[in-house]
Amino acid sequence: MTVNITAASATSSARTVPRGLVPASVVLGGTLISLIGLTWDIQWHSDVGPDTFFTLPHLFLYAGSAISGLASLAVVLMTTANAKRDKAIDPMVGGRAVGVFGRTFSAPVGYLVSGIGAALFLVYGLWDQWWHGLYGFDAVIDSPPHIGLLLSISITMVGAVMVFAVARDDSWGTYGIAAAAGTLLAFSMVTVLGLSALPGGPVNTVNAGSAFFSVMILFMGAYVLNRRGGAFAVGVVVALLQAVFWWFSPWATEVYADATGLPLRDYADGIPGLPNMIPMSLILVAVAVELLRGLPAWVAGLAGGVIITACAPLQRMLTYGSNFPALERYLPTVVAGAVLGALAGMLGRRFGHMLRHLAPAKEDRHA
C-alpha cells in the first residue's frame, strides 16, 4: 500500500515536467556544448595554436557528444525495458519506437538517430587519432576525419530536432525545434568547409554550400513549426548564437591561454572564426521567407540563396577588410546560390513535413 501511494505521488510530481522534455533538453544541451567546444577550438587554433588531445575545447567537444549519447542510450534502454514488460510506450518521448537488431532493442526514432550520431563520433574519434598519428597534429579543420566528426555531431543534432518535433504542438516542442534547428544551422556552417575539396570551377563551393544548408535548415524549421514566425524564430536563434559566440570565442581563448601560460600568436587578429562563418544575412533570409510565405517554397529559397551568396563577400569585407572578389567568381557563385537555394527551399519544406509525421496521431495528442 505504501508503495502504491509513493508511486502515485511520484507520478503526480513528475507530471509537472512534460514527458519527454528532460531527455530532449539533455540531448540539446549536449549539442550546444559541442558547438561551444567547436567555436572555442577554432579560435584557439587561429589565435594561440598548440594542440593536444586534451585541450579544454576538445573536452567540450567530447563531452557534448557523450552527454547527448548517454541521454539517448538511457531513453533507448528504458523504452526497451518497457517494451519487454509489455508496458505502454509514450510516443511523446522521441517518437514511435522502432526495433533495433530485430526486437532486441526498442528505440524511439529520434533518440535512435541522436544516439547513432554520438556512437559514430566515437568511431570517427579513433579515425581522427590515427590520422593525427600519420599526418601530425595539424590544425586543419576540413581534414576528412574532422569532417567525419562534424557530420557525426550533425546527426546527433538532427536527432535533437526530431525529439522536439515530436512535441511540436506543445510550447516546449516549439521552442526546442527553433533552438535545435538553429544549433544545427550554426554548426553546419563549419561542416560545409569540407566542400572546399570539391572542384567548383569559378564557384566558391563553401559560400554556395553555406547558402544551401542554411536555407534548407531554415525552411525545415519553418515548415515543421508551420506557423507564422517559424523561420524568423530559427533565424533569431542563429543570430543569438552568433552574437554570444562573437564575444565568447576570443574571450575564452584568451582566458585559457593565460591560464596555461601560452602567448597569443603574433598577428592574431582576434576575429571570431566560427561566428564569422555564419551568414549575418540569415536574418534577412528569415524575414524574406516569412514575407514570401504564400509563394512556392522554391521562390523564397531562391531569394534566400541569392541573399546569402551575394552578401558573403560583404561580410568578409566588413570583418577582415578583404577585397571584393572578382566578378567572374562572384556572379557564378550567386547563380549557384540561387539554384541551390531554390532546391534547398523545396527540400527543407519537405523535411519539415516529414518531421511533422513524428508527432503522435491527432487523437492521442495533448493539444
Add this chain to the structure above:
Amino acid sequence: MRRTLLGLAGTVALLFGLAAPALAFEPVNVVHTEKVQAGPYDLTIGFSTWPVKAMQSLDFTFAPENGIEGKKGTLTLFREGVEADDSPLARHPRKREVWGLDIFALPEQGTWTMKFDVEGPAGAGSGELKSLQVMEQPGPPMGLSWAISTIPLFGLIALIVVAWRRTRATVD
C-alpha cells in the same frame, strides 16, 4: 539526484585531472636545417621532420643570425613557381626566440620555394629557399579517406530517403 551530481562531479574532476598533465606541449625539435641569405641577413631554416611530405604537419623555424629583435618580414610560399600563400613572419608559439610556422603542412607534393623578405637594422633583404622537395602524401589516397569520412552523410541521406517514402501524405 545527489548520486547523479556526485557522479558528474567525479567525471569532471577526472577529466580535468587528466587534462592538466596532458597539456604539456612538446618542444620544437629541429632535425634538419637549410641556410638562406636574405640580403644582409643569414637565415637558418629548421624542420622538425625531414624529408617533408605533403599534408604532413611539422614545425618550421626561421632564425636570423643575431636574433629577431628589431627585425620583421614576410614569408611567401610558391609551389612550382606559383604563389600559394604569404604571411608576416611571426614568432613560433612554442619557440618564441625565433620566427616559425607551428604544426604546418604543405598541402601538395612538388617543388616548393620559400621566399623571405626581411627588414631590420641593416636594411631590407630578400632570399629564397629554392627546390624544397615535398614528397608524396603518406597514408591512403584522399578519395578513400573522403569515402570513409562521409559515411555518416550517406547514412543520413539513406534515412531521409526511407522517411521520404513513408511520409507522402502531409499532416496538419
